[in-house]
Amino acid sequence: MFFKPKQLNLALLFFLSLTGTAFAQARLPKLIGDGMVLQRNAEVKIWGWAAPHEKVSVSFRNNKYKTVADEAGDWAIMLKDLPAGGPYTLKVEASNTITLNDILVGDVWVCSGQSNMELPMRRVRPLYGEEIANASNDNIRYFAVPQKYDFNTAREDLEAGQWQKTTPESVEGFSAVAYFFAKELHDKYKVPVGLINASLGGSPAEAWISEDALKAFPEHYQEAQRFKDGTLITRIEQQDNARRNAWYAQLNQKDKGHQGQQKWYVPHLNTSDWKTMQVPGYWADAALGQENGVVWFRKEVTLPASMAGKPADLNMGRIVDADSVFVNGQFVGTTGYQYPPRWYNVPAGVLKEGQNTIAIRIINESGKGGFVLDKPYQLTVGKQAIDLKGDWQYKLGAAMEPLGGQTFVRWKPTGLYNAMISPLLNYSIKGVIWYQGESNADTPEEYRTLFPALIRNWRAEWNQGEFPFLFVQLANYMEAKDKPSESGWAMLREAQQQALALPNTGMAVTIDLGEWNDIHPLRKKEVGQRLALAAEKVAYGDNVVHAGPTYTSMQKKGNKIILSFENTGSGLVAKGGGELKRFAIAGPDKQFTWAKAKIKGNKVTVWSDSISHPVAVRYAWSDNPEGANLYNKEGLPASPFRTDQEQAPQQGQL
Incomplete structure (x- = not known):
């Protein structure tokens, strides 16, 4: 067929309009997909993009709900007052058809914060192996938001x-706190x-x-502006990588345990x-003293015939900073930074009757390197366990100058909000659970306003009113x-x-659930349960004792101070019996002594x-208030407090 120029242009425009429509097929955000949970008894937005x-x-x-995409191709419809239930099917029809299956209606919770919220169930397996094995529940659904940042x-x-x-x-990849929180709520309310x-x-x-919202915090706001410059980020990352790569290249070149024919991990x-x-222990406290670089450790272990040839579990506690582990000369695992537990599998056929050699290459970038105290160190075959604590041989493989820390760009102001929270704001939720604070512990005065600002910010951006916001107080x-x-x-x-x-x-409150030597304590089930108790009160309106004793006021009477509390439940107790511990008192000189x-x-x-005119009391006022034992009879611990604190901001001031 032959077209004149004018006809050709019209035909081309017609073709482009058709192909434009075809390439602008309706699509949905990642959150709206198979297996999702929609919020019950609320306005629920289903949204997406299509051709203008x-x-x-x-x-x-x-x-059936109908709408038309706007000039930009955005569209949305609202579902209202959905009762709990499912599974359902949802169908979107435009120039194309999208069918979503296995949809439930229940309660949706956003779970956010830092590593103690992120920490997955696999990391708490030693305490909750049975819970993991029995975790089969179609009515608890989980969505992991990709860990990204965006400053622009x-x-x-x-x-x-x-x-x-x-x-x-x-479930091994689910947040442990979030899973146990959800399980408590599902068990009680029987909704997805x-x-x-x-x-x-x-x-x-x-x-x-x-x-x-960061404009109220000029220092953070200015830093957020700096990191809008992609070339700055690239330069920082290149410099950090070059410095680290050079340090590790020199370390590997210098390491005597990896030179020549005879490696230091051979049997x-x-x-x-x-x-x-x-x-x-740490080699800085031994004869070697403070050294950074590579230190090798070896231990000979005598095993009975009953353990020979069988697969084994090697638990090396925690090691600072990085390690590579060998058993009888065979590599069994490595961990690249100090926080994860060292759980390594020894394959069948590696262990033998009699003498066996465990060798560990430890890299320490700065500070004190070695083995974290009060952690388990053992080799286990079935029910037989060999304790590995005690004397180990060690030798310096390479001495290095300390490696300076890197710039964690992903932690800079507003970056995570833009990439990980902003995409969630159209999704209707029941509330938020939050576990964070460790990374702001150096600036607690700022946190008094920063944390409430975050809560108000999220509530304003979600535009769902003052939804429940539940959080975990820092552990001991x-x-x-x-x-x-x-x-x-x-x-x-x-x-x-x-x-x-x-x-x-x-x-x-979790001052009884922590570990002195681990910023990532394992007892996440109790954390989830206590958050669920708070939810029962705050989010569901149940008349439950949801918190431990909370200080409200003090009264002086002679040489004594009488403290009053709320959330006393069925009464106050000293957990475990005996005397109350971790109370301190001070006179006019503000010098506190145990009371x-x-x-x-x-x-x-x-x-x-020793104090005749007391003016202030503190309770559990320390990083690790070990032994603090004021509880209510429901088993919930009192929150730490001081009567000499600055006046707490009122609701209107937060």
Whole structure:
């Protein structure tokens, strides 16, 4: 067929219009997909993109909703007052058809914060192996938000992601806190629970706040502006990578344990010139002293015939910083940084009757390297276990200057909000659970306003009113002090508690669930349960004791101070019996000393025979308030407090 020029142009335009429509087929955001959970009893938005002015229909639960995409191709419809239930099918029809299956209606919770929210079930397997094995529940669904940052644009969609059902296999990747929280709620209310996990280890609160809300914090706002420059990010990352690569290249070149024919991990090695130290421990405290670089460790272990040839589990506690482990010369595993537990599988056929050699190459970039105290170190075959604590031989492989820390661009202000929270804002939710604060513990005074600003920011951007926002107060951590002292972690806990002045908030106290030597304690089930108790009260309106004793006021009476509390439940108790611990008292000089304390009804009387005119009391005021034992009879611990704190902000001031 022959077209004249004018006819050709018209034909071309017609063709382009058809292909434009074809290439602009309706699509949905990653959150809206197979297996999703929609929020019950609320306005639920189903949204997406299509060609400009394209007609779109959505069919759900025997109802059909129609709309037209706007000039930009955006479209949305609202579903209202959906009762809990499912599974359902949702169909979107435009120039194409999208069918979504296995949709539930229930309660949707966003789970956010840093590593203690991110920490997956696989990391807590030693405590909850049975829970993992029995985790089969189609009514608990989980969506992991990709860990991305963006300093320039509040994104409309996620790069990837899909809803997962709960199975023994899938649950290992779920946030442990979030899973146990959801399980408690599902067991009680019998409605589906959807979990959207948007968390990132090490992230400070300012990374999770929108750019506009950061204007109230000029230092963070200015830093966010700096990192809009992609060339700056590239330069920083290139410099960091070049510096680290050069350090590791030199380290590997210098490491005597990896030079020549005889490697230091082989079973038969002349170790007559190796020194000995106790494991667990740090070589800075041994004869080697403070050295960074590579240190090799070896231990000979005698095994009975009953353990020979069988697969084994090697638990090497935690090691600072990185390690590679060999058993009888065979490599069995490596870990690249200090926080994960060292659980290694020894294959069948490696262990033998009699002498066996375990060799470990440890790389320490800075600070004290070695084996973290009070962790398990053992080799296990079935029910037989060999304790590996005690004398190990060691030798310096390579001495290095300390490696400077890297710039964690992903933690910079507003980046995580833009990439991980902004794409969620159209999705209707029941509320938020939050576990964060460790990365802001150096600036607790700022957190008093920063954390409430985050809560208000999210509520404003979600535009769902003052939805429940439940959070975890920091657990006990670091070595316990034998005298009353100041504490950044106690100050941060206080800042967290002050956020309760905001409406519809709840807090889980965890000063009894931590580990002095691990910023990632394993007891996540109790954390989830305490968050669920807060949800029962705040989100569901149940009349339950949802928190432990909370200090409200003090009264001086002679040489004593009488403390009053709320959330006393069925009464106050000293857990475990005996005397109350971790109370301190001070006179006009503000020098605190340990005090005696006694429960009288729902009050606590505090005194010290050495102080005749007391002015202030503190309780559990330390990084690790080990032994703090004021609880209510429902088994919930009292939140740490000080009567000499600055006046807590009122609700209108937060």
